[in-house]
Amino acid sequence: MTIGVLGLQGAVAEHINQLESLGAHGVIVKTPEQLEQVDGLILPGGESTTMRKLIDRYGFLEPLKQFSKNQKPIFGTCAGMVLVANELSESTDAHLQLMDIRVKRNAFGRQKESFEAVLEIKGLDTPFSAVFIRAPYIETAGNNVEVLATFDGHIVAAKQHHILTSAFHPELTGDTRFLQLFLNMVKEATQAIPK
Numbered sequence: 001m002t003i004g005v006l007g008l009q010g011a012v013a014e015h016i017n018q019l020e021s022l023g024a025h026g027v028i029v030k031t032p033e034q035l036e037q038v039d040g041l042i043l044p045g046g047e048s049t050t051m052r053k054l055i056d057r058y059g060f061l062e063p064l065k066q067f068s069k070n071q072k073p074i075f076g077t078c079a080g081m082v083l084v085a086n087e088l089s090e091s092t093d094a095h096l097q098l099m100d101i102r103v104k105r106n107a108f109g110r111q112k113e114s115f116e117a118v119l120e121i122k123g124l125d126t127p128f129s130a131v132f133i134r135a136p137y138i139e140t141a142g143n144n145v146e147v148l149a150t151f152d153g154h155i156v157a158a159k160q161h162h163i164l165t166s167a168f169h170p171e172l173t174g175d176t177r178f179l180q181l182f183l184n185m186v187k188e189a190t191q192a193i194p195k
């Protein structure tokens, strides 16, 4: 199983390490052509506005949308959550628009720029210690979105068909269970799509 990590900006290497520790092949995706070679894609944390500029500069916008149209799984962490949202709370300029969610950026305020919280996550048997860094949250979600975790009454992890998203950074902890949820989605999808 080959998983790409969009390598334009942000926390890329940490995802690659975690992928390799689970026996998946991790590839840093720097050109749109590389999307052809991966079964699933991670949009990492970083700065969504910068990432969007680089997506435009390197011609990634349409290829990323097409990747999703092909039902290939995508996992957006933190800034990646901002990228997949259909709507943003404080801007009319949403990015990839792959998921029926409205996302608020930097949503936990200045006093909570970065923190760790123990979450109950749907699909995991025991609590998960999650790292949040200038994190967004999901303000509203459509009926077709499955909420996987909340914190302080706000949605911080969710899934809609082949799109998974988390406001926290699962790649920054030694706990690989959240990434494994994504790998399970990719495995199912590769079995469903004839090559």
Ligand code: GLN
Pocket (backbone or CB within 6 Å): 044, 045, 046, 047, 048, 049, 077, 078, 079, 080, 082, 105, 106, 133, 134, 135, 136
């Ligand atoms: N605040 C960043 C943004 O809105 C996300 C931060 C992160 O990815 N850790 O793009």
